[in-house]
Amino acid sequence: MDTLITIDNLHKSFYDGDSELKVLKGVNLDIYTSEILSIMGASGVGKSTLLHILGTLDRPTSGSILYEDEDITTFSERQLASFRNNAIGFVFQFHQLLPEFTALENVAMGRLIKISKRNKSRDTDLNNNSTYQDAQRLLEDVGLAERLDHYPSQLSGGERQRVAIARALINQPKVVLADEPTGNIDDKTSQAVLNVLQKINERLQQTFIIVTHDSRLAERADRTVELVDGKIAD
Numbered sequence: 001m002d003t004l005i006t007i008d009n010l011h012k013s014f015y016d017g018d019s020e021l022k023v024l025k026g027v028n029l030d031i032y033t034s035e036i037l038s039i040m041g042a043s044g045v046g047k048s049t050l051l052h053i054l055g056t057l058d059r060p061t062s063g064s065i066l067y068e069d070e071d072i073t074t075f076s077e078r079q080l081a082s083f084r085n086n087a088i089g090f091v092f093q094f095h096q097l098l099p100e101f102t103a104l105e106n107v108a109m110g111r112l113i114k115i116s117k118r119n120k121s122r123d124t125d126l127n128n129n130s131t132y133q134d135a136q137r138l139l140e141d142v143g144l145a146e147r148l149d150h151y152p153s154q155l156s157g158g159e160r161q162r163v164a165i166a167r168a169l170i171n172q173p174k175v176v177l178a179d180e181p182t183g184n185i186d187d188k189t190s191q192a193v194l195n196v197l198q199k200i201n202e203r204l205q206q207t208f209i210i211v212t213h214d215s216r217l218a219e220r221a222d223r224t225v226e227l228v229d230g231k232i233a234d
């Protein structure tokens with residue numbers, strides 16, 4: 001198996017005045033291309049912290065993270081922003097869909113913004129047919145073919161979660177990071193969300209890193225690791 005990400009001796013502390021809260025205390029982990037990896041662990045152990053660092057939303061205190069042999073911990077803010085936009089898709093538990101846009105528009109938006117940035121245009125061109133076609137395809141993949149024109153307020157929690165997954169995938173990121181993707185939905189819907197993740201993983205061969213408390217989700221991952229006392233347990 002090819003290694004996509006190598007996390008080496010990663011530490012993260014938070015500081016409050018003189019006091020140091022050590023959260024990650026030497027995380028070592030290899031993540032393989034195209035695997036679905038689940039990360040479990042007790043509340044407060046640092047799972048979200050690790051995911052944020054992997055997603056370049058936060059920086060470690062020390063240690064390195066190689067993405068295909070490039071150490072992203074040495075990147076400038078500018079390099080990080082570009083890396084984040086191109087390589088990473090995020091699914092958060094409290095999915096931040098834009099309330100004034102439909103499901104289809106929410107999914108398409110990430111790509112439309114990217115296109116307008118690439119063209120250095122100040123306004124986002126909202127009419128790009130191939131983007132909408134791809135967005136529709138992804139929404140079909142997640143079982144929402146009948147909900148394209150619904151606004152977030154007209155969708156159930158699980159449906160919104162599935163829109164968030166489709167949105168995370170629109171730019172075909174190499175890595176999808178998900179924090180408790182089934183955290184606020186019922187068992188049946190969780191299973192549906194997992195089916196979707198698996199189907200997309202098979203179709204597009206992306207790498208999924210999923211933080212979860214849900215042992216049923218973990219069982220369906222290719223591999224599960226546990227974070228205990230700031231380290232990956234043996």
Ligand SMILES: Nc1ncnc2c1ncn2[C@@H]1O[C@H](COP(=O)(O)OP(=O)(O)OP(=O)(O)O)[C@@H](O)[C@H]1O
Pocket residue numbers: 014015021023041042043044045046047048049050
């Ligand atoms: N920005 C921050 N400043 C200070 N402390 C923080 C910050 N972010 C997280 N922490 C602390 O770091 C620890 C780990 O938090 P984190 O959110 O990573 O836990 P978690 O494993 O995701 O927990 P949960 O399962 O409850 O979501 C917690 O004790 C938290 O209070």
Ligand SMILES: [Mg+2]
Pocket residue numbers: 047048049179
């Ligand atoms: Mg968390």
